[in-house]
Amino acid sequence: MNHPWLRLALPLCGLLALAACKREPAELQGAATEPAAAVRDLARHLQRDDLAGFARAALPPAYHAQLETAWREGRSRWPLTELPLDDQLLPMLTALSAPDAGRKLRRSFDSQFARQDRDLREAARTLGLFGVQYVRNEGDYSEEERDHYAQVIAALSDWAAQAPLGDPARAHAAIDRLTAAARQADLASEEALQAAGMQASLQRLAPVSAALKATLASYGLDLDATLTDLRTGLVEQEGGQARVRIHYPLGEAEIDTVVSLERHDGRWYLSGYLRQAEAAMAPPPVELPPPPEIDPAAAPPAPDTA
Structure with a gap:
């Protein structure tokens, strides 16, 4: 995982997780309800690479x-922390923004991965198996x-095992596209x-989102089409709580x-996002100073009870 090219690939999974959606020939039951519509609204922001609008909604x-x-105090990177492997986003941006990054990354790819389709497919399968087990346990x-x-x-x-x-x-076109966006x-x-x-x-990261999606499309994975095919439906709603099905x-x-x-002030929000944001907003714990050390030799003698 120390190769620059692999570091570039990791955040793609996170982008896909944030961009989740479905292909369904007919609307799901309860698609017209407010909770189901709230999820589709988030997907539309992602389709437009409107990351700042996504965070607001x-x-x-x-x-x-x-x-x-x-965020400005360095205590939060929400919503970037919603991405699996979010800790790889900054290393990716750093690698892509480095001086002469394009030439170095192309050379790294050519020396390690060019035309190694069989090995890359096996690596994709192995990483997939490991990743599934990790998130499950x-x-x-x-x-x-x-x-x-x-x-x-x-x-x-499965997609990567078939992609070129x-x-x-x-790869060279992807590197040029991504370095320019970074x-x-x-x-x-x-x-x-x-x-x-x-x-x-988030506004400045919009071109990076667009470049990542364009790169995936060049390998046969069209996320914009995926987002277009998003379907949501209501599973259940009771008071201010609801569960929504997403299929894509x-x-x-x-x-x-x-x-x-959950419903807050008449609008619906994903519970997971609320909990993560609340944790990010929480002030850091106050660190109490350690208790003073007591020198046993200086302690007063115990009282004589005889």
């Missing part, structure tokens, strides 16, 4: 200023997330993200999952 307005403050995921991510990883593994990943022409974003360090703030960082195509697979939502 994903949480109640009262959360926004607190998250912006937490490890990590800080809800049961809904475990089921969803396991389906996504398995679908991506060893094609030098596609330089346009100009967010290659924690300091840059912190100085820009949450909303401005991913490669040759059909992903089917259920998410929980």
Whole structure:
């Protein structure tokens, strides 16, 4: 996992997880309900690469200023932390933004991966098996997330095992596209993200999102078409709680999952996003100073009880 090319590939899975959607010939039952429509609204923001709009729609307005403050203080990177392998996003941006990154990455690809389709397919299958087992048994995921991510990883593994990943022409074009987008974003360090703030960082990451989707499309995985085919339906609703079914195509697979939502001030929000955002907004724990050390020799003698 130390090769630059592999580091570039990891955040693609996270983008796919955030962009989840479905191909269904007919609307799902309960598609017209407000909870189901709220999920489709989030997908539309992703289809437009409107990451800042996605963040605004994903949480109640009262959360926004607190998250912006937490971001600028370095305590939050929500919603980027919703991505599996989110810790690989900054290394990817750093690698893509480095001086002469395009030439170095092309050379790295050519020396290690060019025309190695068989090995890359086997690696895709192996990583897929490992990833599915990991999200099912490890990590800080809800049961809904475990089921969803396991389906996504398995679908991506199957797609990657058939994609022309060893094609030098596609890889060189992808590197040129991604390096240009990363330089346009100009967010290659924690300091840059912190100085820009949450909303401005998400706006500047929009070209990176578009470049990632274009790269995947060049390998046969059209996320915009996937998002267009999004279908949602209501599973159940009781008071301010609801569960929504999401069904979407991913490669040759059909992903089917259920998410929980909550109503706040008349609008519906994904429960998982609310919990993650609340954790990000929480102030850091106060570190109490250690108690003073007591020198046994200086302690007063015990009273004489005789």
